[in-house]
Amino acid sequence: MTTTGQPSSTASGAAQAIGRIPNSVLERLKAAAGPNGWSTDPARLAPHLLDQRRRYQGATPLLLLPDSTEAVAAIVRVCAETRTAIVPQGGNTGLVGGATPSPAGDAVLINLGRMNRVRGLDREAATITVEAGCVLAAVQKAAADAGLLFPLSLGAEGSCQIGGNLATNAGGLQVLRYGTARALTLGLEAVLPDGRVWNGLRGLMKDNTGYDLKQLLIGSEGTLGIITAAVLRLFPLPEQRVTALVAVNDVTSALGVMATLRAASGDRLSACEIISARALEFVMRHTRGTKPPFSDLHPWVLLVECEGGAGDGLGAAVETALADLLERAVAADAVVAQSTAQAQAMWRLRETIPQAQTAEGGSIKHDISVPPARAQEFMRTAEAAVTQALAGVRVCAFGHLGDGNIHYNLSQPVGMDPQKFLGEWDRLARIVHDLAVAAGGSISAEHGIGQAKRDDLVRYKPAVEIDLMRAVKLAIDPLGIMNPGKMLYAVAVPAR
Numbered sequence: 001m002t003t004t005g006q007p008s009s010t011a012s013g014a015a016q017a018i019g020r021i022p023n024s025v026l027e028r029l030k031a032a033a034g035p036n037g038w039s040t041d042p043a044r045l046a047p048h049l050l051d052q053r054r055r056y057q058g059a060t061p062l063l064l065l066p067d068s069t070e071a072v073a074a075i076v077r078v079c080a081e082t083r084t085a086i087v088p089q090g091g092n093t094g095l096v097g098g099a100t101p102s103p104a105g106d107a108v109l110i111n112l113g114r115m116n117r118v119r120g121l122d123r124e125a126a127t128i129t130v131e132a133g134c135v136l137a138a139v140q141k142a143a144a145d146a147g148l149l150f151p152l153s154l155g156a157e158g159s160c161q162i163g164g165n166l167a168t169n170a171g172g173l174q175v176l177r178y179g180t181a182r183a184l185t186l187g188l189e190a191v192l193p194d195g196r197v198w199n200g201l202r203g204l205m206k207d208n209t210g211y212d213l214k215q216l217l218i219g220s221e222g223t224l225g226i227i228t229a230a231v232l233r234l235f236p237l238p239e240q241r242v243t244a245l246v247a248v249n250d251v252t253s254a255l256g257v258m259a260t261l262r263a264a265s266g267d268r269l270s271a272c273e274i275i276s277a278r279a280l281e282f283v284m285r286h287t288r289g290t291k292p293p294f295s296d297l298h299p300w301v302l303l304v305e306c307e308g309g310a311g312d313g314l315g316a317a318v319e320t321a322l323a324d325l326l327e328r329a330v331a332a333d334a335v336v337a338q339s340t341a342q343a344q345a346m347w348r349l350r351e352t353i354p355q356a357q358t359a360e361g362g363s364i365k366h367d368i369s370v371p372p373a374r375a376q377e378f379m380r381t382a383e384a385a386v387t388q389a390l391a392g393v394r395v396c397a398f399g400h401l402g403d404g405n406i407h408y409n410l411s412q413p414v415g416m417d418p419q420k421f422l423g424e425w426d427r428l429a430r431i432v433h434d435l436a437v438a439a440g441g442s443i444s445a446e447h448g449i450g451q452a453k454r455d456d457l458v459r460y461k462p463a464v465e466i467d468l469m470r471a472v473k474l475a476i477d478p479l480g481i482m483n484p485g486k487m488l489y490a491v492a493v494p495a496r
């Protein structure tokens with residue numbers, strides 16, 4: 001039996017066993033994907049069927065691996081004709097189960113990884129046109145090779161794909177200066193749920209010709225179409241970066257540090273990450289080769305980075321601003337990296353928090369944002385509320401303070417059974433989300449809704465917003481075949 005993309009008249013046993021999709025449809029989809037464009041090999045499928053956080057296990061009779069927009073369009077046309085559900089997937093690093101098909105095995109999975117070409121780079125316009133399956137780090141490198149910067153940057157950049165980044169409107173570490181994926185995208189090419197190709201690869205900074213369709217697709221988590229290519233904005237490659245750690249006593253002081261550094265650097269503060277004392281404690285315990293950045297323990301440490309041209313006095317400006325902040329006691333301590341190695345060591349403190357938290361046992365994750373002015377109050381009330389709900393729970397907060405995005409994570413009480421703790425997920429999440437929304441914030445700052453937050457979406461969004469979202473979904477995907485059940489509860493796929 002052939003299971004890896006070589007056309008075969010024999011359908012896979014797995015397909016017959018788990019799928020509700022007729023074999024005749026699967027054969028048509030294989031033909032549309034072309035040779036090497038599909039797999040039914042269980043070993044090859046397995047990593048695509050479990051989400052990053054290991055919370056969702058999916059099933060599918062067929063993994064499609066097209067290598068061109070035409071192949072994607074041919075596949076989707078078959079899906080539309082046969083009312084077959086289709087789940088788009090990039091690097092499968094998403095944190096809300098959006099790229100995992102349902103366990104019923106009633107959808108095909110389409111992974112864009114083979115569509116990984118850079119179609120063009122325009123130095124004058126400072127744009128790069130890439131296919132959706134390009135890994136984010138590869139796009140950053142292609143830009144850097146041309147002396148330019150693609151500033152989207154996140155922990156999963158070695159494996160997430162541009163298509164996934166746009167479908168989730170990824171944020172990451174440099175939103176403060178460059179914005180989210182929305183702000184970095186000038187044009188899109190996508191295959192719509194009826195199989196038509198929309199070529200919106202215009203690359204224009206200004207284009208007021210009606211509804212902005214690319215912005216509808218960005219952040220749509222694969223529910224409105226399959227992104228196949230994008231025109232992305234590039235920026236001058238910074239000639240120098242000034243990286244520092246700043247200790248503060250509370251979030252209000254952290255915001256003061258951020259505002260001062262923004263002003264002193266001429267708005268060239270590109271990252272402002274906040275790390276709680278507990279997150280730092282976990283890193284010290286579990287990340288090899290790290291050492292405490294300060295001799296004293298402080299409630300919060302900020303990782304700040306400014307970037308600019310060589311010889312423009314950025315380093316001196318940051319040092320002067322930090323000295324002023326220390327003198328005014330806004331900052332409790334500060335250290336500026338004197339080498340690239342030191343800067344990398346500082347980033348390691350921030351980037352290894354998730355692994356360090358995992359080593360502490362069960363963790364319940366929240367990706368909330370609150371208006372910066374309410375962040376201090378949120379931290380105080382949230383810690384009191386979750387501790388009252390579960391004695392001994394350990395708050396491990398960190399995040400992108402620059403844009404109000406806090407990963408308000410909880411670690412299990414010491415000695416508690418991890419599974420029992422994870423059983424508290426919904427109860428504790430309700431407390432955290434209620435408080436975030438009461439503070440004027442969001443229950444999902446950057447990870448999206450996927451399967452994980454569908455109930456929360458309905459609970460916290462005004463009904464009129466949900467109605468409009470459903471209307472958009474119905475208008476673009478009337479058959480409900482595109483990533484059904486993600487973000488919004490499924491519009492039922494009509495019977496064949």
Ligand SMILES: Cc1cc2nc3c(=O)[nH]c(=O)nc-3n(C[C@H](O)[C@H](O)[C@H](O)COP(=O)(O)OP(=O)(O)OC[C@H]3O[C@@H](n4cnc5c(N)ncnc54)[C@H](O)[C@@H]3O)c2cc1C
Nearest residue numbers: 090091092093094098155161163164165167171172222227
């Ligand atoms: C260590 C780590 C750090 C992270 N840090 C951040 C962070 O700082 N900021 C942040 O925003 N996220 C972060 N994430 C989450 C994740 O990396 C992002 O959501 C990323 O953008 C997902 O890209 P992906 O290619 O892995 O998409 P997938 O996980 O494969 O898919 C995500 C969603 O997009 C849809 N999709 C994928 N490709 C396409 C396509 N071509 N067309 C249409 N829909 C598509 C899927 O159906 C799914 O709904 C992090 C994840 C990890 C593991």
